[in-house]
Amino acid sequence: MGLLGPADLGDRRAAVTVAGQGLRRDELFAAASAVADRVAGAGAVAVHARPTLETVVAIAGCLLAGVPSVPVPPDSGPAERAHLLRDSSAQLWLGPPPAEPLTDGPEIVPVDLAARSGSTWAARPPGDTAMIMYTSGTTGSPKGAVMSYRAMAAGLDGLADAWAWTPDDVLVHGLPLFHVHGLILGVLGALRAGSPLVHTGRPRPEAYAAAAREHGGTLFFGVPTVWSRIAADPDSARALGSARLLVSGSAALPPSVFRDVAALAGQPPVERYGMTETMITVAVRADGERRAGWVGEPIAGVRTRVVDDAGLPVPDDGETIGDLQIQGDTLFDGYLGRPEATQACRTADGWFRTGDAAVRDAAGYHRIVGRRSSDLIKTGGYRVGAGEVEAALLDHPAVAEAAVVGLPDDDLGQRIVAFVVADRVAAEALIAHVATQLSAHKRPREVRLVDTLPRNAMGKVQKSRLT
Template sequence: MNVHGLLGTAGAGATGHADSARPAVRLADAALRRDELWAAATAVADEVAGAAVVAVHGSASLRTVVGIVGCLLAGVPVVPVPADAGPRERAHILADSRAELWLGDPPANGDRLDEGSRALTVVPIDPARRSDTSYPEPDPSTTAMIMYTSGTTGAPKGVVISRRAIASCLDGLANAWAWTADDVLVHGLPLFHVHGLVLGVLGALRVGSPLVHTGRPRPAEYATAAERHGGSLFFGVPTVWSRMCDEPAAAASLGQARLLVSGSAPLPVPVAERLRGLTGLVPVERYGMTESLITVAVRSDGERRPGWVGLSLPGVETRLRPLPDASDTPAATSPAADKDVPWDGESVGELQVRGGSLFDGYLGLAEVTAASWTPDGWFRTGDAAVIDPAGWHRIVGRTSVDLIKSGGYRIGAGEVEAALLAHPTIVEAAVVGVPDPDLGQRIVAYVVGDGTTPVDPATVADFVATQLSVHKRPREVRVVEDLPRNAMGKVQKKLLTRS
């Protein structure tokens, strides 16, 4: 894709669409044309130019979009801070990133904004301001963003992402999804994660397609965006699509869309099938993480395989390497570590990737960064996966929490979860391995019922045994009212195991 700069130009989208009257970004009742967005963002660039790092309050607002674009125009690394971050998380992010400025509104609860022992300067963002200052396009290798991980295994780590990596990812997705300036992108995802921010804002700006952000990803708002703004491309997480299925009238409005996209967590097969019946569409899935951005995706012109996340994007390579053996010998030092796991659609291995969208490292963590890469230059994702002979990928789960070693077998939690969701009384499921003196680990399933029929744990466990190998049958089925999830809809399994 021939694009001038990371985000294209002020006057037209990446494919040359120059309808200057249409909004480039719409959020709630506020909207900016592309030239207005650039002028407003340039006013922010004037404020932050020369700063080493700037933090942006990642609220679902037009101010956030203007602030982040302003930093990118000025060539200043930007740290999107989760809008719902608590004082401890926010303080860690600001201190670790050494942010010099805070863009946007200060925390509503009056918490201090500190970087170490120094209070940060708060710079308000006014989308009505304008500037015509000209900034040169920074070198593609410079840092665009420092995005923080969820911190499930310790303090959140700063992931350093270059402008080149973002461009590579977005161009690969534009190719896979036939995404052009003629599309109208609709989503209501948070503006501090890869899905909602990098794909959902920077992707739209790079491609040149208008963005309609619904504030929150509610079925009614998605339906309104489809009808009122001609939405053709919709982003959501599985929870969004599940809730859409519960509102058939809203779902019917999406029947005019060109493409639905699901990510950030596996899409349950029953939800995909219900959407097909309501809209005539099955969402395409994709796979990635903060460190790699998106590396694998289902193509818009390809088949749909619910539960499979698709093929490697252009410029991305993937491979499977052996998982730790039963004695917990690290995979990197195992005698078979340098041998590929076969692409047979059944054999599970650790997914490793390389390509242009990979991060530059963890901020200030040289040893952790080095341990994340193999000696021959592949990034260890920490995800267990299978790949079939045609190159289709299925993610089994995280090797740290989703690979269960029970009775000498390696069992992917994701496979068991998919079987559970096929049961007619279950709408949500999460599977974990808990210590067991006999088996090493035993499979425990947490399930949420549909609210109409009581869930019988024994019947559910027997059902799984009819769908999968008997050794994959849950030893316990625990019925709960809901599953703990983060802002992107991912189940927080460590919270389950503490209960």
């Protein structure tokens, strides 16, 4: 079976529907084959990754032809876009041209949804490059993660097993089509499993509710912001009561949102963990225990370890923080044209350094504390994860946003400082609230109430600006 699954299962349902426009599976593959005819032989192809049916057909066509695709965010600025095109050596641009002209760039090739081709394409060798996805990195230019057909198939099959994902499911989401979550899981995962995909264009609560009612959605993907908005819209949340599984990822789900969705939809979302270089490696199973803030256990074919600064395993006690490292079939091949960066992210014995701090308990469940570089605070001899403190703050009803950092302290080494967007609550009350939920050494020494938190273009909080 190719990465996309069989070309025609005789299923007369729409295989993919995006913003109300759909194609059956046979139509999708015939349109993708027309794209494959056009791009075959190219070294790499950029795809204007808007949330449209054209993007799905373009990506599928590249996969059929064995040409690495490079998803380009539709809101990328000229400098970022130029870097992606230059670094990947993309020869073609699939989709409408960007608002700013491509200077000395690839040839622009429109995607015609009405085009059909009867060409047949053999499954690609597993080790071939399927996609080059650029990381959003916190420093320097984005790096191209080289992803093979083998790794992508392993990740999707592992999740299908964990989530009991079958052709009987109908997946619903409205996530961007240039990230692992929205594109690889949310499009290729559905095609490989043979389950229809309904992409809502944007992840609005009312659109998710409509997809549940009109399309019989059984599996819903969202990020914490999506689930927070759904929890704040009780009618939409209740409409998801017929779903089989709700999935949250890309960041920690606040405990209050976990509880609110559970109360309204009849079940809380399962959480999972991954990154561009590893895809999804750890997930709560469909039949597994659901705990707010815990992302579950490794999927099939993946191994994890949590180690201290000396590289020794930390206790599986659910409390001791260490460096999360990954081995397994879902790993990327390396960073395009950057052998030094590729070597630096692997240990001497072949494990991938995620750069994330985590804890693991005796049952094999993981909780992600945050990035080691910005979210691991060493205070008074203790290691404290900023994410755990942020989750406790977000559990307060007056708190809308929170970011926790460690600032230099002559006595403690680092002191825990929280920057909080909240409504009519005193800083001292928030410190006391955290103290009722976490150990005393984890409470913020200082809470600074602010109007907004600084974020980058991807919506991530820029903690380096919190001083």
